Amino acid sequence: MATIKDVAQKSGVSVATVSRVLNEKGYVHEETRAKVVQAIQQLNYSPNEVARSLFKRESRLVGLLLPDITNPFFPELARGVEDELQKQGFRLLFGNSDEDPVKEQAYIHTFLQNQVVGLISATQASKELNDKPPALPTVLLDRTHDGSYTVYADGKEGGRIAARELIKRGSHKVTVLKGPSHIQPVQDRFQGAMEVLGNSNVDFHVIHTTSFTYEEAEQRAKELFSCYATTDGIIASNDITAAAVLHEALRIGKSIPEEVQIIGFDDIPLSRLLFPSLSTIRQPAYEMGSQAAQLLLKLIKKEQVTAQHIQLPVTFVERNTTRKVKEHG
Amino acid sequence: MATIKDVAQKSGVSVATVSRVLNEKGYVHEETRAKVVQAIQQLNYSPNEVARSLFKRESRLVGLLLPDITNPFFPELARGVEDELQKQGFRLLFGNSDEDPVKEQAYIHTFLQNQVVGLISATQASKELNDKPPALPTVLLDRTHDGSYTVYADGKEGGRIAARELIKRGSHKVTVLKGPSHIQPVQDRFQGAMEVLGNSNVDFHVIHTTSFTYEEAEQRAKELFSCYATTDGIIASNDITAAAVLHEALRIGKSIPEEVQIIGFDDIPLSRLLFPSLSTIRQPAYEMGSQAAQLLLKLIKKEQVTAQHIQLPVTFVERNTTRKVKEHG
DNA sequence: TCTCTATATGTAACCGTTTACACATAATTT
């Protein structure tokens, strides 16, 4: 690999001058610039980012911390983040935390050691961040937290919508599957659904799940249909869970959506592939990632940011696990 | 952030000594070490990876290049890679290429600028790699290439198995959906299926797809059932395509697997969630990622590697889009 | 003409590590 010294030598100038043409900063005579540019091309030189980072005390890397890329909601987020960052010349240092605080800290620590310019985290990554006074620019994704910059979808409204749609479409005995309660957005969804359900006159009950694994969802689905055989509407904590419920419902011969309606949450790519395709509350995952990246970029560049919290709207995606509502009922 | 100098000062020794205790290299008196360790703890010091990388001329970062993390096959791969690397203290620099050579080169270039120790690529990343004589340790994942280290699944055998299983289960008019032909493993699958189909006495025909998007798959599925209404067995190019076909088949009222059998490829998490759940040829994606990481680690450490190419077996996952084969036919 | 400023370039310090080398002392050999 050629270094800046090689370029300086070849073009007969000092390294300072080369650096100036590289960074288009300070005065450089046009002829000199031409010579330098030529030398750069001949040597196929490109600057060493590591040396640059060392001096500047920051890299062009951004840390991205996710719970688990294997959960189909997160690739969309990640893609949104990446595409936006990539456009502006930043790269991603990536880690899965599995919601494990130890892993999480370990990743943040190495991110810091690698002098990332910023961090986007879809985990509870709170501690390390708020401790350090010369804090790393950070955006929380799909999480809320007063003191931080955040980008998230309106989970509470999502929960409300889900409940309303189910009621509107004639469900009378609703089951709500509540996800792991330590995850903030999950709580919100649940609260929203409770709010509407509580103000309605339908029966409802709640089944609690402790993870987002398909295995557990399968288990809960079986319970659901054996304990509450007359349930005719299900609000799942996310689409994976909804898929498990749907699968089990079909397996035991329920007709969907005639006997049982199901609404999921997230609108992961899988949802439309199910049969019947899954009605769900859509979170604009890609958009969320993209917004988070844009916000972070502003923080990094110390540009004016108008909002500390960006809440994106959720929408009801009507597919075929809910009944059609007749016009002018 | 405290530096090694701060630690040296606080513990009353030189930076060289601190470096020695940090790296457990060279002689350090036990008492001195204790003093240094204490200073490190008091200052909450941890070494700057960037400075270290600069001097060593290599970082502890590994580049991971994927076509598109949004395609559900790749998160599993990525997770396999990450988990293995993470254990050994390496971090991931991550990029999606969208199979676009320009993006691909751009990523490899910045990986190089950041002095990654190695590269794992699930794209055609050939050029830049083989050009450079002081080559970056590289492992190709899910791709084959004679001159490189590779980890991949036995696609050809997968194709054969798919065809055999379909025939064994009584399909007489098989349709093969052939994926984008510039992607090597896709070709292999196709070749394998052709081999078995060609030596059998079933009718078959081929429909060509140019992408792995669900939208195109949907389109092709419609074509399939309108042009070849009597098809009773379908080999899809991957599980996404298979899902689209299944969806369309159900929509037009075919009974699965009685009238039509379907076999996918990959066994992505979605596959078991479909209804009927999808029979498919499983690639051990996580394992592939993990193996690739292990191989790369060996290359990096210049350990003896026994095999340049690691081919992992595929397996038939029997679910419910294929008929049961009766014992003792 | 003299000063001031804009243009152009080089020198050297610095970013935070690692390590070759020098040096000193203690423990072993011979």
Added chain:
DNA sequence: AAATTATGTGTAAACGGTTACATATAGAGA
């Protein structure tokens, strides 16, 4: 006792960039 060898530590030069500062020339304004 002399010669090795092992142990322990510091000095300073890298690594490959950036930039403050010094210096020099040319044109502009007084």
